[in-house]
Amino acid sequence: MPSRTEPITPVLLREWPLPADATSKYGRGQVVVVGGARSTPGAVLLAGVAALRVGAGRLTLAVARSVAVPLAIEIPEAGVIGLPETEDGSPDGTGTDRLASELRSADAVLVGPGLDDPERTITLLHNLCDSIPGKVPVLLDAFALGVLPQVPEVAERFGGRLVLTPNPKEAALLLGVDELDDRTCSRIAATFGAAVSCQGRVASPDGTQWEVSTGLPGLATSGSGDVLAGTLVGLLARGAEPAQAACWATHLHAAAGDRLATRVGHLGYLARELPDELPTLLDELAP
Numbered sequence: 001m002p003s004r005t006e007p008i009t010p011v012l013l014r015e016w017p018l019p020a021d022a023t024s025k026y027g028r029g030q031v032v033v034v035g036g037a038r039s040t041p042g043a044v045l046l047a048g049v050a051a052l053r054v055g056a057g058r059l060t061l062a063v064a065r066s067v068a069v070p071l072a073i074e075i076p077e078a079g080v081i082g083l084p085e086t087e088d089g090s091p092d093g094t095g096t097d098r099l100a101s102e103l104r105s106a107d108a109v110l111v112g113p114g115l116d117d118p119e120r121t122i123t124l125l126h127n128l129c130d131s132i133p134g135k136v137p138v139l140l141d142a143f144a145l146g147v148l149p150q151v152p153e154v155a156e157r158f159g160g161r162l163v164l165t166p167n168p169k170e171a172a173l174l175l176g177v178d179e180l181d182d183r184t185c186s187r188i189a190a191t192f193g194a195a196v197s198c199q200g201r202v203a204s205p206d207g208t209q210w211e212v213s214t215g216l217p218g219l220a221t222s223g224s225g226d227v228l229a230g231t232l233v234g235l236l237a238r239g240a241e242p243a244q245a246a247c248w249a250t251h252l253h254a255a256a257g258d259r260l261a262t263r264v265g266h267l268g269y270l271a272r273e274l275p276d277e278l279p280t281l282l283d284e285l286a287p
Helices: 010-014 040-053 065-074 096-105 118-129 152-157 168-175 184-192 224-239 240-264 275-284
Strands: 007-008 030-034 057-066 079-083 108-111 138-140 162-164 194-198 201-203 209-212
Touching: 007 010, 007 240, 030 040, 030 168, 030 224, 040 065, 040 224, 040 275, 057 065, 057 096, 065 079, 065 201, 079 096, 079 194, 096 118, 108 224, 118 152, 118 168, 138 224, 162 184, 162 224, 162 240, 168 184, 184 194, 184 201, 194 240, 201 240, 209 240, 224 240, 224 275, 240 275
Parallel strands: 007 209, 030 057, 030 108, 057 079, 108 138, 138 162, 162 194
Antiparallel strands: 194 201, 201 209
8 A cells, every 4th residue: 555645656556556457348347427517517428438448348427418419419428317407408417216236236436527506416416315234435526525524424325435526626615725735635544534536636535645647737628637537536436445446547647647747738639538548547557
């Protein structure tokens, strides 16, 4: 296990290998992603593709009903379930019973990409608390983590298996502060009892902290965080522990950005291009 405040390097990751490859899609991990309002279905698309690109074997997307069919066509590898939605196209927080069988067999669940209504998100989280089995790791991103200060009981329900991927604005919201510092990631981890990846830093609830040694400004682009979340949930589904999955995903995300910066340009590559870099990076990190 890594020591405190350690750089995330290829050497570290090779000494902390991911679980061995499985021989079936079920053994490689089943991922459920819940999100996708009508105005932002691309967030779920990016996260889902990233999860598959890091080796998850089976993918289910649960999104607003009006975008379910287009997403199913865009990602033919995924099963897609339409959720009840508001007139504006936001998942209304109900309908989680439609996910019951998928959640029972899930190896990891991601909630948040593409959600756009805080109150409906709170309803959704409460309903999912009753539906996700007790040992399944849960990753909250975007609106699903932004509302956590209002519903601390959700973090308690997911204690010991919770992972958060806040951007700087969301990190400040989680802590109720205006400015961030080097302790932000570890403070969020301790406050919510979660493994946390934020701005190239990773922290676990026990205070252990890591930091990536790669990554360029080009990652600050729309959809990049969705790719990080999808990468992380895919590794969780494969059996990685929360802190391990966060370290691996944070490095892979940053290294993918480096590859694109070299080939495409320092700025201007797209988040949709990041997942295609992940399989090769994983192969290069094999022990």
